[in-house]
Amino acid sequence: MPKRTDWDYSEETVRELREGELLIRVLFISLDPAMRGWMNQSRSYVPPVQIGEVMRALALGQVVASRNPQFSIGKHVTGTFGVQEYFISEGKGLIEVDPHVAPLPTFLNVLGMTGMTAYFGLLETGRPQPGDTVVVSAAAGAVGSVVGQIATIKGCRAVGIAGGAEKCRYLVADLGFDAAIDYKSEDVTATLRKSCPQGMNIYFDNVGGDILEAALANLARGARIVICGAISQYCSTGPVHGPRNYLSLLVNRATMKGMLVFDYADRYALAAQEMVGWIAAGKLKSREDIVEGLETFPDTFLKLFKGENFGKLILKVAAG
C-alpha cells in the first residue's frame, strides 16, 4: 500500500514554451487502480514510473498558452498529464473534448478511458449475447458500473459484486442491475450460485483473488472471463494469489482473456459517440467521486485500494 512518504510535493516555475508546444492547466486528474501497477519495477504494457519522475496519470485540462496551431487557448483536452498542475505538450496523444457534450469529469469517466475499458472489454472481449448472465466485480467502481449498464443495454442480465449494502442498493435501484452481491457480508461463491443458477456466461474481473475463484466456480459452459484488472492483488506484498480452480476453464470449455484499452484507440471516438447517445437516452449514468486539492493525492489515491470510492475517483485540481 503506498504511503504518504512515498510521494514528494514540489513546486517549480513553468518554463517558456518552444515552437510547437502548448501549456495545459490541469483541471481534473483521473485516479485509477492501474496507476498502482505503473509503480512496480516489472515488465508490463508501459514502462514503470521511475523514482523522481512525476507520477503518471490521465487528466483533463485547458490550454492556457500555445505555440501549436492545432490547439488554441481555451480548448479542453485529455491526455497523460501526470499528477501536477501544469503540463507542457507537443500535442501528441491529446484528445480534444467538447464541454457542451457533457460535464468535464465525464470525459475522464464514461467518455474517457474508464468508459472505453468497459465498452471494449465487455463488447469485444466478453462478446455478450442477449439473455447472457454478465457478472462484474468492483461493480460500483468506475469501470464496473459502466460494464453492468452496457450489459443491460445489450439485453443481458447484470449481476454486480460490490462492498457494502449502500453500493449494492445503488447498483440495483439506480443503475438497473438485476442483482448485487455484497462481498463484505455474503459468501460470494454461494450467493453467485443462487444469483446465476445456470452459471455465468461472462465474468468481467476487476479484482482477482478470492472473487475470481468464486466466479470460476460458477461458470456456464463456454463462459468468457475478461481480465481487466486485479485490484485485490496490486498492493499485495506476498506472492500474487493465482486462481487455484482455473481448471474450471477446462471443465466448462471457458475462456479467460486479458484486455487493454489502448488496443482500441482507433475506435474510441465511435464508442464515445454511442455512449453519448446512451447517456442522452437515460440508459447510462455517470457517477464521479470528486475530491478537491492536488495536495490530497497520496490519501485520495488510497481510497481505491480500500474500496472507499463510490463511482469514478477524480481529483479536482482547479476550477474548469
Added chain:
Amino acid sequence: MPKRTDWDYSEETVRELREGELLIRVLFISLDPAMRGWMNQSRSYVPPVQIGEVMRALALGQVVASRNPQFSIGKHVTGTFGVQEYFISEGKGLIEVDPHVAPLPTFLNVLGMTGMTAYFGLLETGRPQPGDTVVVSAAAGAVGSVVGQIATIKGCRAVGIAGGAEKCRYLVADLGFDAAIDYKSEDVTATLRKSCPQGMNIYFDNVGGDILEAALANLARGARIVICGAISQYCSTGPVHGPRNYLSLLVNRATMKGMLVFDYADRYALAAQEMVGWIAAGKLKSREDIVEGLETFPDTFLKLFKGENFGKLILKVAAG
C-alpha cells in the same frame, strides 16, 4: 497418488447376452491422466467413478459374441469398456475400427482420443498460424508428441518441454521438434526465454503448476494458452497451485482456454482421415509404451504420474 490397495481385482462369469447386446473381448486399454480426475468426488465434465464400480477407461476390443445386427463377430471396436477383460455393450458409443489401416494400438493413440485431443486442441483452440512458435508440455507424452508434430506440419516452430535428456533427444531427432527443454535439469523460464526470443504464440498445457507459470512468463502478444490438462496437480493433496502470474494474460492480451475433446465428436472421422494421411506420408509418428497384463494396472497406471511412460501408455490385455 493412487495406491495398489485402492484397487480390487475380482473375477466373475460373463452373463448371457440379451437381444441387442454384444460381447467385446478387451485387447488394449488406454491409460490416460484424465482417469485420475474421474476418481475425484467433485463435479466435472463426467460423473466420478464410484467406489465398487469398474474403473472407467477407453479401450479397444473385438466382438466375440453378438445379438446386435450392427456389430458382427470378429469386428474391432473402441469405446469406454473399463479396466476389465470383457464388456457387454448395447452398441451405443462404439466406434468400429479397421485393423488394415493401422496397428491396433494406434486406434487408442494417434487415431483415438489422444490424437483427437491434440488435433482439435491445437487446431481449434490454439488456432496456429504459419510461423507461430508453439510450446507444448509433457511433449514426449501421448498428446504432447502429437501436438508438436501437427504444429510442425502446419508450418509452426515446435518447442517441447519434457523430463530427461532421452525424451528431449527423441523430440528433436525423431519427431522433428525445433527445440526441447528438459524440465528436470534446466530452468524452464530462462530456457523458454532463450528458445522463444519473441515469446510463444501458443502454449499447449498438459501439466499446470510451475511449468504453466514459466509459460505465462514468456507469452507473445495475443498468445493462446490451451488448457488440456494439469497432470502435476491431479495427485496433489494440498490446494491446487493456481498460476500466480495469470495477469500476464492482461499485459499480453492473451487468452487461456479450456478444451474437451468430446465437443468435437462429430468431426473425429474427418480428423482421423487427415491423420492417417500424415502417418502414411511419414509426417506423423505414433509411439506406444505397451505394458502387458490386466493385473499390472495399479502399477502401470502410476507410470503416468511419475513421468515414466514414453509415448502413449497402453495396457495389453489379450492378443489381438
